[in-house]
Amino acid sequence: MNETLFRIMKALLAFLLVLSQCLLLTGCWDNKELNQLAIIVGAAIDKEKNNKIKLTVQVFLPQSQSGGQQSGSGKAQVEIKSAVGTNMADAASNLQREYSRRLFWGHCKTYIFGQSLSEIGNLERQIDFIDRHPEPREDSRLYVSDGKASDILQLSPSLEKYVGDVLRKMSEMHVGANITLKDFELMVTSEGGGAILPLIKIKHQNNDDRKMNVSPIIGGTAIFMRGKMIGRINEVESKGLLWVRNQNELPEITGYPKKGQTISLYLKRTKTKLIPKIEKGKWSITIYISKEGMIVQNGSKINIMTKKNTKRVENYIEKDVSNSIEKALNQVKDGMKVDPFGFATAFHRKYPKEWEKVKDHWEVVLPDIYVETKVKVHVLEPGLSTTTLE
Amino acid sequence: MHDKGKITAYQMALMIYPTIYATAVLMVPEITGQYVGRDSWAAPILGSLNGFFTAYVLYKLHKMYPNESLIQYSKHIIGPFLSKILGLFYLFFFLYMCGFILKEYSFFIGISLLPKTPMIAIIGSVVIMASLAITGGVEILGRASQLFVPIFILPIPIFTIMLLKDLDPKNVLPILEHGLLPLLQGSAAPQAWFSEVFLISMFLPFLKDPEKGLKWSFISLFAVLLSLVSLNLLTTFLFGEMTASYTFPVFKAVRIISLSDFFEHLEAGIITIWILGAYIKITVFYYALVLGTAQWLNLSDFKPIVLPFGLLISLFAIWEFANLQEQFEFSKFIFPFYVPFMLTVLPTILLIIAKIRTRNTMKKEPPRISNY
Numbered sequence: 001m002n003e004t005l006f007r008i009m010k011a012l013l014a015f016l017l018v019l020s021q022c023l024l025l026t027g028c029w030d031n032k033e034l035n036q037l038a039i040i041v042g043a044a045i046d047k048e049k050n051n052k053i054k055l056t057v058q059v060f061l062p063q064s065q066s067g068g069q070q071s072g073s074g075k076a077q078v079e080i081k082s083a084v085g086t087n088m089a090d091a092a093s094n095l096q097r098e099y100s101r102r103l104f105w106g107h108c109k110t111y112i113f114g115q116s117l118s119e120i121g122n123l124e125r126q127i128d129f130i131d132r133h134p135e136p137r138e139d140s141r142l143y144v145s146d147g148k149a150s151d152i153l154q155l156s157p158s159l160e161k162y163v164g165d166v167l168r169k170m171s172e173m174h175v176g177a178n179i180t181l182k183d184f185e186l187m188v189t190s191e192g193g194g195a196i197l198p199l200i201k202i203k204h205q206n207n208d209d210r211k212m213n214v215s216p217i218i219g220g221t222a223i224f225m226r227g228k229m230i231g232r233i234n235e236v237e238s239k240g241l242l243w244v245r246n247q248n249e250l251p252e253i254t255g256y257p258k259k260g261q262t263i264s265l266y267l268k269r270t271k272t273k274l275i276p277k278i279e280k281g282k283w284s285i286t287i288y289i290s291k292e293g294m295i296v297q298n299g300s301k302i303n304i305m306t307k308k309n310t311k312r313v314e315n316y317i318e319k320d321v322s323n324s325i326e327k328a329l330n331q332v333k334d335g336m337k338v339d340p341f342g343f344a345t346a347f348h349r350k351y352p353k354e355w356e357k358v359k360d361h362w363e364v365v366l367p368d369i370y371v372e373t374k375v376k377v378h379v380l381e382p383g384l385s386t387t388t389l390e
Numbered sequence: 391m392h393d394k395g396k397i398t399a400y401q402m403a404l405m406i407y408p409t410i411y412a413t414a415v416l417m418v419p420e421i422t423g424q425y426v427g428r429d430s431w432a433a434p435i436l437g438s439l440n441g442f443f444t445a446y447v448l449y450k451l452h453k454m455y456p457n458e459s460l461i462q463y464s465k466h467i468i469g470p471f472l473s474k475i476l477g478l479f480y481l482f483f484f485l486y487m488c489g490f491i492l493k494e495y496s497f498f499i500g501i502s503l504l505p506k507t508p509m510i511a512i513i514g515s516v517v518i519m520a521s522l523a524i525t526g527g528v529e530i531l532g533r534a535s536q537l538f539v540p541i542f543i544l545p546i547p548i549f550t551i552m553l554l555k556d557l558d559p560k561n562v563l564p565i566l567e568h569g570l571l572p573l574l575q576g577s578a579a580p581q582a583w584f585s586e587v588f589l590i591s592m593f594l595p596f597l598k599d600p601e602k603g604l605k606w607s608f609i610s611l612f613a614v615l616l617s618l619v620s621l622n623l624l625t626t627f628l629f630g631e632m633t634a635s636y637t638f639p640v641f642k643a644v645r646i647i648s649l650s651d652f653f654e655h656l657e658a659g660i661i662t663i664w665i666l667g668a669y670i671k672i673t674v675f676y677y678a679l680v681l682g683t684a685q686w687l688n689l690s691d692f693k694p695i696v697l698p699f700g701l702l703i704s705l706f707a708i709w710e711f712a713n714l715q716e717q718f719e720f721s722k723f724i725f726p727f728y729v730p731f732m733l734t735v736l737p738t739i740l741l742i743i744a745k746i747r748t749r750n751t752m753k754k755e756p757p758r759i760s761n762y
Binding site: 189348 | 501502503504505506507508511515518519522560563564567628629630631632635642645646648654655
C-alpha cells in the first residue's frame, strides 16, 4: 500500500515538474501583449541635413476599431509621427520617446524611400536595418517616392485603411514592379548590380478636396545601380523592362493597327527567355518573349474571326510590346548604362570564363551588347463577340 | 552494464539523424556558402564520405568488442593506463560538445524568438528536460526520438512546397565555376558534422538487433545527406549567392513563406518543431557524457551523476563563446579539424591497433579464437 502511494506521489511530482514548463510558454521576459505595442504599418525614410535621415511611421490606432458603429472615413485609423536620426535604428529609438507603447515592426510591410535619399546612394545602409533586425519581414515591399516620402504616408486613401495597404495590394496585382526586400537584395548583389524599385507619385483627384481621397499611384520605375538611384523611367518603359525581367505588369496591352484604331489583348500567360551569345568576341543577347491572351476590345475595322487577320492582330500587338522593350533598353541600357534586365546574370551562367574577364568593367561593355527582341504573341480567343458594331 | 535498456537499430538511427542534422541545419548552409557560393549543395555529398567511414570504423570496433563502448574497450587495445587518458579526452570532448550545442541552441532561440530572455533560462529549461529523459535510460531516448523525429523531418517537404513559387532553379548555374578547391574547403564543415555519427558507439551495445546496426547507421547518414543537400538547394534557389550573407539562411527562408496573405509568420511553428530535434541532439550528447563517465569511473549506476553534469554542461554553455560570431569562427576554422580528429581519426587508429593485436594473438595460439 505504501509502495503504491509512493509511486502515485512520484508520478504526480513528475507531472507537476513537466507542467511547470508551461510557465515558460508565455516567454516570461519576452511576453508581448497587444496593448503594449504600437504597431507600425508603414514607414517612410527621407534625407535630412547633416547626413541624417528622417523616419516617418504610421502607427495603427486600435481604439478606432472598437465601438459598434462604423466610423467610416470620419476618423483616421492611423497616426503619423516622425523623428530624425543618424540611421534607421537611431531614428526609431528617437521616435520611441513619443510613444507610450513599444514600436513594433513585425507588421510593417511597406517602406518608402525619398528620392533625394535614394539619389545620394548607400541605400543598402538603411535597408540593412530592415534585413538585420529580427522584427521587419523579408517580404516587405520597398518603394521610392517622387519627392518626399513622408508626403505619401500623409494621404488617406478611400478604399484601404492606410497607404501601406494600398501600395502592397497594388504591387500584388502587379501594378508596376513588385519588389520585395529579398528581391531588391538579390538584384543589388547580382552580377550586373542594376536594380529597380517602383516609383510612387501622388495624384490629386479634384481640386476642392485636397487632402481626402488622394491616392498614391505607381508611376514608373526608379533605376538603381547598387545602392544608388540614378534615374527613372515612365510607365510604358517600365512595362518593357518588367517583361524582359519575366515579370508581369498589368495584363492589358493595346496595339494600333491604324491611326485612331485600337485593339486590346488581355494577357493570360507570358514568358521570357534570355539567350546570350558570344561569337568571335561579339556579345549579343536575344530576348524571346511569348505571350498568350484574349481580345477584350476591338476598336478597329479588322475582322478578327479569320485566321489571316488574327495573325495581323498578333503582329500589331507584337509591335507594341517590342516598342516598349526598345524604349526601356534605350533609356536604361544605353542611356543610364545600367543592367536591371538580368543580362549580366545570363552571360555569367552561360559563359563563366568570358564573364570573369569583363566583370570589373561591365558598364563599359554593356552599351555595346547587341540586343535582339523576338516577341511572339498568340491570340487565344476573340472574347464574347465575333464582329464589331461598325 | 550500466543501463539495462534495449533499443532497436531503427531507434538508434532516429537518434543519430537529429544528432547530426539539428545544428547542421543552422550553420552549414552559411559556412559552406562562404566558400562555394551557389555550389553549396555539393559540399554535404563530399562531407558525408567521412560520416560513412566513421560509422564503418566504429561498427568494426563494436564487432570485436560487442558488449562495450569505446570508453571501455579501449583498455583491451591500448592498455589500462593509456585508455584512461583517452577516455578522459573523450569525456572532456563530450562535455565541450554539450556546451557547444547548448550555446548554439540558445543563440538561435535568442535571436529568433526570445531576445530578452536570459540565456540561463533558455539553457536551463532544456537541460532539465534532457536530464529527465536520461535518468530514464536509453530506452526513453529511443522512444522519445521515435516520437519526435518523424515530426522533425516533416518541415522540409512542407516548406519546399510552400516556397515553390519563389524558387528559381537557374540560381545554381554555373556549376563549379571556380574549380574543385572551394568545394573541398566548403565540405570541411559538413564532414565535421557528419563525423558526429561516432555516437553510435555509445548505443551499439544496447541494440536488440546488433547485426542491423551498420545498415541503420548508413540509412540515417543518408537521410541527413539528403536533407542537407535539399536544404542547400532550397536556399540557393531562393537566395542565390546571397545565402552566405544570412546568419541562418534556412530561418530566413521560412520567414519568406506567405500564402494568400494570411498563411505567413510560420517561423514560430518551425522553431518549435526544430526544438524537438535539438532536444534529441542535446540528450544524445549529454547521455554519452554521463554514461561514459560512469563507465570510465566504473560506477555501478549513472543516475546520481546526471544532475551534477547538467549543471556542468549549463556552465560550459555559458562560458564557451562570448558571442555568436566567435562560435561561427570556431565552427569554420577549428571545428572541422577538432571534431573529426576525436571522432574519426582516433577510432581509426584504435581499429588498426586492435587488428594488428588480434592477428598477433592468432599467430601465437592458432586454435584459440579471440574472445574479447
